[in-house]
Amino acid sequence: MKLEIISANRLSDGRVVYLTRDGDWSESIIDARSARSTEESAALLAEAERAVDDGIVVSPYLVSMADDGGAFTPLRFRERIRLFGPGTHRSATSKLSPQTGR
Amino acid sequence: MYRYDEFDHAFVRQRVAQFRDQVARRMSGELSEDEFKPLRLMNGLYLQLHAYMLRVAIPYGVLSARQLRCLADISRRYDKGYGHITTRQNIQFNWIKLSDMADLLEILADVEMHAIQTSGNCIRNTTADHFAGAAADEIEDPRVWCEIIRQWSTLHPEFSFLPRKFKIAVSGATEDRAALRVHDIGLQLRHNEAGETGFEVMVGGGQGRTPMIAKTIREFLPKAELLSYLESILRIYNQQGRRDNMYKARIKILVHELGAENLAELVEAEWQQVRESAIDLPEAEVARIERYFAPPPFEVSADADLDAARCGDSEFDMWLERNVNAHKQLGYAIATISLKPAGKPPGDITAEQMEVVADLAERFSYDELRATHQQNLVLPHVRKSDLFEVWQTLKAHGLASANRGLINDIIACPGMDFCSLATARSLPVAKEISTRFADIAYQQDIGDLRLNISGCINACGHHHVGHIGILGLDKRGEESYQITLGGRSDKNAAIGEIVGPAFSADKIVDAVETVMLTYLDQRQSGEAFIDAYARMGREPFKERLYANN
Numbered sequence: 001m002k003l004e005i006i007s008a009n010r011l012s013d014g015r016v017v018y019l020t021r022d023g024d025w026s027e028s029i030i031d032a033r034s035a036r037s038t039e040e041s042a043a044l045l046a047e048a049e050r051a052v053d054d055g056i057v058v059s060p061y062l063v064s065m066a067d068d069g070g071a072f073t074p075l076r077f078r079e080r081i082r083l084f085g086p087g088t089h090r091s092a093t094s095k096l097s098p099q100t101g102r
Numbered sequence: 103m104y105r106y107d108e109f110d111h112a113f114v115r116q117r118v119a120q121f122r123d124q125v126a127r128r129m130s131g132e133l134s135e136d137e138f139k140p141l142r143l144m145n146g147l148y149l150q151l152h153a154y155m156l157r158v159a160i161p162y163g164v165l166s167a168r169q170l171r172c173l174a175d176i177s178r179r180y181d182k183g184y185g186h187i188t189t190r191q192n193i194q195f196n197w198i199k200l201s202d203m204a205d206l207l208e209i210l211a212d213v214e215m216h217a218i219q220t221s222g223n224c225i226r227n228t229t230a231d232h233f234a235g236a237a238a239d240e241i242e243d244p245r246v247w248c249e250i251i252r253q254w255s256t257l258h259p260e261f262s263f264l265p266r267k268f269k270i271a272v273s274g275a276t277e278d279r280a281a282l283r284v285h286d287i288g289l290q291l292r293h294n295e296a297g298e299t300g301f302e303v304m305v306g307g308g309q310g311r312t313p314m315i316a317k318t319i320r321e322f323l324p325k326a327e328l329l330s331y332l333e334s335i336l337r338i339y340n341q342q343g344r345r346d347n348m349y350k351a352r353i354k355i356l357v358h359e360l361g362a363e364n365l366a367e368l369v370e371a372e373w374q375q376v377r378e379s380a381i382d383l384p385e386a387e388v389a390r391i392e393r394y395f396a397p398p399p400f401e402v403s404a405d406a407d408l409d410a411a412r413c414g415d416s417e418f419d420m421w422l423e424r425n426v427n428a429h430k431q432l433g434y435a436i437a438t439i440s441l442k443p444a445g446k447p448p449g450d451i452t453a454e455q456m457e458v459v460a461d462l463a464e465r466f467s468y469d470e471l472r473a474t475h476q477q478n479l480v481l482p483h484v485r486k487s488d489l490f491e492v493w494q495t496l497k498a499h500g501l502a503s504a505n506r507g508l509i510n511d512i513i514a515c516p517g518m519d520f521c522s523l524a525t526a527r528s529l530p531v532a533k534e535i536s537t538r539f540a541d542i543a544y545q546q547d548i549g550d551l552r553l554n555i556s557g558c559i560n561a562c563g564h565h566h567v568g569h570i571g572i573l574g575l576d577k578r579g580e581e582s583y584q585i586t587l588g589g590r591s592d593k594n595a596a597i598g599e600i601v602g603p604a605f606s607a608d609k610i611v612d613a614v615e616t617v618m619l620t621y622l623d624q625r626q627s628g629e630a631f632i633d634a635y636a637r638m639g640r641e642p643f644k645e646r647l648y649a650n651n
Binding site: 012053055076085086 | 129131199519520576
C-alpha cells in the first residue's frame, strides 16, 4: 500500500525535517504525517509548499515509506542516510525504532 | 605568502556585507530559493543532504598558522569541531547554519580568507604543486603565477558565467604532483632551449562522466604573457563551449569536438588580437608579487643528511621514509601530515588537530602550511634536526600515519554521507579499506599505490586517475561499486579501465584485496602496482575477481 511522508531541509540551518501531523516541521520522522493515497500526498505537498513560501523550509518532496509492522522505513537508500545521518555503519539495520524514529 | 592589499581587504569586506544583506532578504522571504541559490553558491554555500556545506577557498593550498587556527575556531563555533580537506586544496564544513554565514565570513575575512568562487560556473581555486617553493625538483615557484591567476580571475566580469566550472592547476616541478593533465588548463613551468622559463599549456583535461587527458596546445609560452594567453583560451571557451547540455559544457568536450590543433589555432588567433592589450602584468608588478613568495630565512644547517635525523625508532623511520620529501634547501625537508588514519574518513581534521598543526607550522615551518589535493597537509620547510620533535607531536595527536602514497592514503569524496549529488557512500568504503590494510608493514609491502573513491560519476574523488579507482553507483536502490584499474594523474596520466561488473557494498573491500593479492602474487622484483598493471594488463585481475561467477 502507498505510504508517503514529506521531507525538506529547514531554511535557517539546512537540517532534515519532516512535515508533522499538526502542520509543523520536526527533525523526528516519528512525528511525520503520512499519506496513503495520491490525493493525500498532493494535499501534503501543497501544505509543504506553503511552508516554502513562508520561508520555513526548502525543496520539500514526498518520501516513499515501507510500513513494517509499525516501524516506518524509507524505501530509498538516500532517505535512510538522510534519516540516520552520516557515518552510519554499512551493516546498520535500516529499520527504525517506532519509539525514537531513529 | 601573499598578504591582502587594501583592495583585497575592501573587496572581501564588501562581499561579506552584500551576503549579509542577501541572507537577511532570504530569511525575510524577500528572495525566493531560486533567486538566492546562485548568490549562496557564489559564496561557496551548498545545501547538502543534512545541512548547509561551506567550502572555504585555500588559494593554491597555502595556509598560515593564524588561518588554520581560525578554521579550527570556525569548526568549533559554527560546525561540529572538524573540517574536511578537499581535492581542490580547499576545506569544507558540513554543518553550517545559514543564519551564521555572514558572521562566519566576517571572521574569515579577518584572516584574509573567503569562500568566493568555490562554486559556480566560474574559474575555481587554482591549485598547485603542494610542495611549491620547497621541492628539490622545482624549476620555479608556481605560487607567484597562481596568485596572479587568482587576482585576474576573481570576479572577472567576462568569466563569471562560463558554460561550466573551470579549473586551472600549475606546477613548477619536474614531477607532476598537481594532476595537471586532468584539469581544464594545466600549466607546467619549464625551460626552453634558450634557457628561458615559460609554460607548457595543456587544455581539456577533466574527470566526471567523460574523463579526458589534457592536450598540449602550446609547448612554450613566455611567462610574461600568461594572462593574455589564458584570457584567449577562456574567451574561445566562453564563446564556443556548449550551454545546451551541462554534461557537454566543459572545455574538454570543446577540445574533443574541435580537435586540439583547431582549438590551438583559434586561441592563437585570439591571442594575437589581445597580447598587446595590456592584460599582462608589467614586470614591476610581477616582481612585487614575487616578493611575497621569497624563500624564508633558512638557516645553514650542519645536519644535512636525512639519515642523521633517524633515531632508531622504527615508527619514526617509517614516517621519514614515506612522509618526508627532499627540500631544495640543504638541511631542510618537506613533511607530509597524513589525514588518513586507519578507519577514519580521509581528509578529516579535528579542531584540536588543526591547532596542533598550526603550532607546528609556527614553530618549525616558518608559519607555512599546505593543503594537498590528496587531502593531506604539508609542513613545507622543516629543519631535518626538528623532524623527530615534529613527528612526536604529530603522533601524540593521531597525525603521524606513515602512509603517504600507500594504499591507505585514499582520496575520497564525501559521497552520500553528505553530498546531495552522490549515488553511493564513499567514506564507509574508505574506512573499511583502511581498516583492512591497517598493518603498516602490509601497506609498505604493497608499496606505492593510489586508491581513489568517488560516490558518483562526477568523480570528485578522482577515481578515474586512481591506480585503483572505485566508483559508487546506485543499482536498483542498492549501493554498488565499480572498480577501475591503471588510472594515474602524473606525467603519464591515464584514465583507469573498468575491470568488470560492479561489486555490492559488502563485497567491494574483498575485491580490492583480491586486486592486491593478484598484484603481490605476480609482481616482479621492485615493481610498483601501476607498473605491474601496465605489464600485465587487466585480464589477470579480472580473472581472479570474477573467478566464481
